[in-house]
Amino acid sequence: MKYTIAVPEYAPPEEGTNAPFSDIPLRYSSHRLFSKWQLLALGVIGVAIAISLVSAFTLTLKVGISLLSLVYLLDLLFGFFLIYRALRKDPELHISAEQMTRLKNKKLPLYTILCPLFGEAKVVPQFIKAIQDLDYPKEKLQVILLLEEEDDETIAAVKNSSLPRHFEVIVVPSGQPQTKPRACNVGLLQARGKYVVIYDAEDIPDPDQLKKAVVAFSHLPKEVICIQAKLDFYNRSHNLITRLFTAEYALLFNLTLLGLQSINGPIPLGGTSNHFRTFALRRIGGWDPFNVTEDCDLGIRLFTQGYRTAIIDSTTLEEANSQLLNWIRQRSRWIKGYFQTLIVHTRTPQHFFRSFRTIPHLATFLLVVGGKTIAVVVNPFLWALTLVYFLGPEEFQLFVKSLYLAPIFYIAAATWIAGNILNVLYYLLGVLQRGYPELVKFFPLVPLYWLMMSVAASKAFYQLLVKPHFWEKTIHGFHLEDQTKVRWRFLPERRYEKEANSL
Amino acid sequence: MKKKLIHSKDWGVYLVASIAVVAVLVADGWSYNHNLIVGYGDSASHLVISRRVIDNLTPGLGQLGSSWLPALHVLMLPFIWNDFLWHTGLAGTIVSNLAYIGAAIYGYRLVRMFIDSKSWALAVVISLFANPNLLYMSTTAMNEALYVFSVLGSTVHLLKWSRKPKQYLHLLIAALLAFLTAFNRYEGWFLVIGQAVVVYAVGWKQLGKRYGFAGAIVFAYIAWLAPVLWLGWNLLIFSDPLEFLHNExxxxxxxxxxxxxxxxxxxxxxxxxxxxxxxxxxxxxxxxxxxxxxxxxxxxxxxxxxxxxxxxxxxxxxxxxxxxxxxxxxxxxxxxxxxxxxxxxxxxxxxxxxxxxxxxxxxxxxxxxxxxxxxxxxxxxxxxxxxxxxxxxxxxxxxxxxxxxLVLEEGKENARSRTQSILAAAALRSQYDGGKILLDSRAPLLEAAGVGAGNTIMWQSQLPLKSFIHEGTQEIWERALANPASEAHWMILRNSPGVIESNDTVAAKVLDSEQILSQYDLAYKDGALEIYRLKKSY
Known part of the structure; x- marks a missing residue:
């Protein structure tokens, strides 16, 4: 099999941009996190809180707790609203079999598939097979494998593979930041397709996904420049972590994002299976190489520039992270990226208000990207406070009670009870919507999963301050190792073998 | 699109809702004119419990608890703060009215699931909901109308779910309404257990065993939460999760x-x-x-x-x-x-x-x-x-x-038997010159009425509930029982030997104590009901 290795020339950032291989304007880049305005605002707020604490300690805490309680209440109501909308409206784009059969292969546009690979030698064969299985004319496909210059192992694995003719290989030159979005931007420079999609190395998309995306793009208004396929896992029964991870994805892609779509709100994209109109993606500057959750940032950025995302009824199967430390690494990167996105899109007040156009959209962004991320950091402290409140000395109970105005106390208590109950319920509904009733029995463990998130969030918060652009690499391929091992499990595993063998 | 919109709306729903509004308003007018908005003694107690959350020596949700489940009391809170709605009992009427209207709409939707003809379904539903007993219960602060509403609602949504078992919104709404049922009546606890079993069976039949189990878990997770929360609440407030079974x-x-x-x-x-x-x-x-x-x-x-x-x-x-x-x-x-x-x-x-x-x-x-x-x-x-x-x-x-x-007749009889409490409340109101009033609100203070007569007197006196020291006022109640003169200017109790005397905590503490009685003058007596006033020297 013939293939080429191309190293594009390194393009130094132009005036006003600061992203290698990208035209992304500085104001959208996470290269420098906080703007002067943000630092000033944070400084003023910090000093005000400090003075207030010194001069009126209890009152300051009362006001702070009241505000926090109201934010949690708002988040609770908004979350319920989104889930209700998703269940009621079914906003997902359904492409019928009839629409698919009407497609003529000759008229299909050229489609570019980007696949960034770093340390993914093990899953290369699996990826090649998955792409080969796509129901799309091969002559209309441009598959670009994006390798990193220093990643000898993957380069060797690709060299040793028999790549089909429509595959291209680009070795991305060494440089900083060494991130997935940087590689994607290199791929975007070389993309010739009308549409472009990004798949991770371990992905197995539905074979008809590209065709569905073509149909969807042709029926959707021009401002919809991104179609997000739903993500799911092929190794969901691997262990407890993968089961809970599957439940979380089921909730995210089958309810939360659909709820956001139903209100035409900003949608933080999932890391893979994002299909774009290529010209529009170039127009908005591609990915931010400095943002470690570039998908979330891109989803928000395209929204702020007047574009929209739609969710399609097609699924890409991925490998769920099955190792706790690996999971924490991956999650801490995601959360760090959410923080980056929050900071980038709130840099200046006038830009912030102008970009989101309406108050509901602005609030949606703050709650979905900001609120939920900050909540993951704050929640353990509040849980600890609640525990101490119930189990601690009476004096402490009285002190805590004294910090709440009576109505706020009830709001906080009701939000605490309803919030925890409903958030577990959403997981249940998510897995049912996804069609995994066997996962329902694990619902009592969801709070443990939240605890894992909080651990990752603490790490993310720390890294945001000390190494904001560091890319915590997720290791893939554990599911392949597992196929050759005799595994000891205490959970029923009937499904796993079937799934693994079908790969 | 327009055609679909018109098709999807059932004009019968609007007609049923309109007829229900007219019917229940006429019933309200009748009840109001006959002084039966608060006919049952229990309805007075429901009003008092709800009002105590905001108007009390120790206000707060801690006032909810004990024998009655709290759904009605919570739902009355948006209205009970208003003095007019509180004194007239209309705060409860509003909740029951809304429940009746909602129940009629759900009743119609249920009937329509089996009868294609709108007018046919309308005739059936109107005849069912024109029941005078149900109409009366829908004008007063009682929880029957609310029960009928939530049960019919959960049934309608369960039926809809059973027809499209992958549409979980209906299962979710059914579970939320079942939660309301179980938060309203103890009978509801057994109903929602049964409904969860039914969800399991129906889900199994429609989609397989795993879906049946999963559906039942979702339903039970919400619906059974009501009993769990109630047990937890009782544990928190009374240090006994089964206090509602154990109290006197x-x-x-x-x-x-x-x-x-x-x-x-x-x-x-x-x-x-x-x-x-x-x-x-x-x-x-x-x-x-x-x-x-x-x-x-x-x-x-x-x-x-x-x-x-x-x-x-x-x-x-x-x-x-x-x-x-x-x-x-x-x-x-x-x-x-x-x-x-x-x-x-x-x-x-x-x-x-x-x-x-x-x-x-x-x-x-x-x-x-x-x-x-x-x-x-x-x-x-x-x-x-x-x-x-x-x-x-x-x-x-x-x-x-x-x-x-007979439901109405029982309400009338309850109202008639309240002459003693009306007189006592009037006497208290006319003589009241400030200070706190000590009474056991749940005690059977009157000759005719059962437990909860203290609540009736509190409601009828029209005095602020902040004036009363009752069993829900925590430490103040304890202090007042130990030494009434230190806290209470007034005491209301039942002074009669017999099986129910022991149910009046105030009487049990006070009547055996010459010292306490010597600190008070008897200000009013009607049969066994006595009102004491603290002597000026104290």
């Missing part, structure tokens, strides 16, 4: 007093218990309707089996299971009558008085379901038979207007 004002405690008086004929005899409940049903729902309901309960499964070919794609077994769950509260009540936990008295049965006749309304949702289902079955057999069935149901419900509405 429970149904069980009251019934033991009735037993001592020989007024618990249903205890120990399941047939007599069933007979009493049947008699209550015939009085409240009508004899023809009750017999029709029981016949349909027995015959429906047989007919479904015999006619299974005519049902084609319909899943009648799932429908029937959902319908049968509605009988659980009735069965539970018969069992409680048998075990002596509940009492039910009817004027034509021993002991020839009225008590708890409204409990027959707990099978009202079953009547709505089986009426619709019966007509549906008859339609499958022979269309004219469906017309006959409909006429029987309409006739049966119309005849309830020709017999005394």
């Amino acid at each position: 004002y429970t149904s069980r405690a009251q019934q033991s007093e009735l037993e001592a008086l020989g007024q618990l004929p249903t205890k120990g005899n399941i047939l007599v218990a069933a007979q009493y409940y049947y008699a209550a049903m015939t009085n409240v729902l009508g004899r023809i309707s009750t017999i029709s309901l029981l016949m349909l309960v027995v015959l429906s499964p047989l007919l479904v089996v015999l006619l299974r070919r005519r049902f084609q794609k319909e899943d009648s077994y799932s429908d029937l299971l959902i319908g049968y769950a509605l009988l659980i509260p009735g069965i539970f009540l018969v069992y409680t009558l048998f075990s002596g936990v509940t009492a039910l008295h009817l004027p034509d049965l021993v002991p020839f008085r009225m008590y708890n006749i409204r409990y027959a309304l707990f099978v009202f949702p079953a009547l709505v379901f089986f009426a619709a289902y019966g007509i549906h079955l008859a339609y499958k057999i022979w269309r004219p038979l469906a017309v006959v069935c409909t006429l029987i149901i309409i006739l049966g419900m119309t005849l309830t207007w020709t017999i005394p509405a």
Whole structure:
């Protein structure tokens, strides 16, 4: 099999941009996190809180707790609203079999598939097979494998593979930041397709996904420049972590994002299976190489520039992270990226208000990207406070009670009870919507999963301050190792073998 | 799109809602003019409990708790702060009115699931919801209307879910309404357990065992939360999760007093218990309707089996299971009558008085379901038979207007028996010159009324509830019981020997103490009811 290795020339950032291989304007880049305005605002707020604490300690805490309680209440109501909308409206784009059969292969546009690979030698064969299985004319496909210059192992694995003719290989030159979005931007420079999609190395998309995306793009208004396929896992029964991870994805892609779509709100994209109109993606500057959750940032950025995302009824199967430390690494990167996105899109007040156009959209962004991320950091402290409140000395109970105005106390208590109950319920509904009733029995463990998130969030918060652009690499391929091992499990595993063998 | 919109809206819903609004407002007007908005003593207690959350020496949600489940009290909170709505009892009327209207809409939606014709369904629903007993309960601060609403609602959504079992919104709404049921009545606890089992069975039948289990988990997770939260709340407030079973004002405690008086004929005899409940049903729902309901309960499964070919794609077994769950509260009540936990008295049965006749309304949702289902079955057999069935149901419900509405009569009797409390409240109000009033709000202070008479006096006095020291005022109550003069300028208690004396905590503390009594003057006495005033020297 013939293939080429191309190293594009390194393009130094132009005036006003600061992203290698990208035209992304500085104001959208996470290269420098906080703007002067943000630092000033944070400084003023910090000093005000400090003075207030010194001069009126209890009152300051009362006001702070009241505000926090109201934010949690708002988040609770908004979350319920989104889930209700998703269940009621079914906003997902359904492409019928009839629409698919009407497609003529000759008229299909050229489609570019980007696949960034770093340390993914093990899953290369699996990826090649998955792409080969796509129901799309091969002559209309441009598959670009994006390798990193220093990643000898993957380069060797690709060299040793028999790549089909429509595959291209680009070795991305060494440089900083060494991130997935940087590689994607290199791929975007070389993309010739009308549409472009990004798949991770371990992905197995539905074979008809590209065709569905073509149909969807042709029926959707021009401002919809991104179609997000739903993500799911092929190794969901691997262990407890993968089961809970599957439940979380089921909730995210089958309810939360659909709820956001139903209100035409900003949608933080999932890391893979994002299909774009290529010209529009170039127009908005591609990915931010400095943002470690570039998908979330891109989803928000395209929204702020007047574009929209739609969710399609097609699924890409991925490998769920099955190792706790690996999971924490991956999650801490995601959360760090959410923080980056929050900071980038709130840099200046006038830009912030102008970009989101309406108050509901602005609030949606703050709650979905900001609120939920900050909540993951704050929640353990509040849980600890609640525990101490119930189990601690009476004096402490009285002190805590004294910090709440009576109505706020009830709001906080009701939000605490309803919030925890409903958030577990959403997981249940998510897995049912996804069609995994066997996962329902694990619902009592969801709070443990939240605890894992909080651990990752603490790490993310720390890294945001000390190494904001560091890319915590997720290791893939554990599911392949597992196929050759005799595994000891205490959970029923009937499904796993079937799934693994079908790969 | 426009065509679809028009098609998807059922004008019958608007018509039913409009008729329900008019009917319940007329009923309100009638009740108000006859001073029956707060007829039952229990309705006064419900109002007081709700008001105590905001108007109390120790306000807060901690006032909710003990014997009654709190749904009605919580739902009254947006209205009870208003003095007019509180003093007139209209705060409860608003909640019950809304519940009635919602119940009528759900009733119509339920009937429409079995009867295609809108006008036909309308006729059935109007005749069912024109029941005078239900209408009266919908004008007052009682929880029956709310119960009918939530049960009919959860049934409608369960039926919708059973038809499209992957549409989980209906299962979710059914579970939320079931939560409301279980947060409103203890009978609801058994109903929602039954409904969860039904969800399991229906889900299993429709989609397989795993889906059945998953559906039941989702339903139970929400619906069973009500009992769990209630147990937790009681643990938090009273340090006893089963306080509502253990305190001296429970149904069980009251019934033991009735037993001592020989007024618990249903205890120990399941047939007599069933007979009493049947008699209550015939009085409240009508004899023809009750017999029709029981016949349909027995015959429906047989007919479904015999006619299974005519049902084609319909899943009648799932429908029937959902319908049968509605009988659980009735069965539970018969069992409680048998075990002596509940009492039910009817004027034509021993002991020839009225008590708890409204409990027959707990099978009202079953009547709505089986009426619709019966007509549906008859339609499958022979269309004219469906017309006959409909006429029987309409006739049966119309005849309830020709017999005394015993639920209303019991309310009237309760109101009449309150002369003593009206006089006592008036005396207190006229003499009141400040200071706190100590009383056990749940105590049977009056000759005629049962427990909770203290609540009635508190409501009728129209004094701010902040003036009262009662068992819900925490440390102040403890301090006042230890040394009344230090906290209370007034004491209201029942001074009579007998089985119920022990239920008045204030009387039990005070009457044996010469020292305490010497600090107070007797300001008012009517029978055993006494009001004391602190001597000026103290």
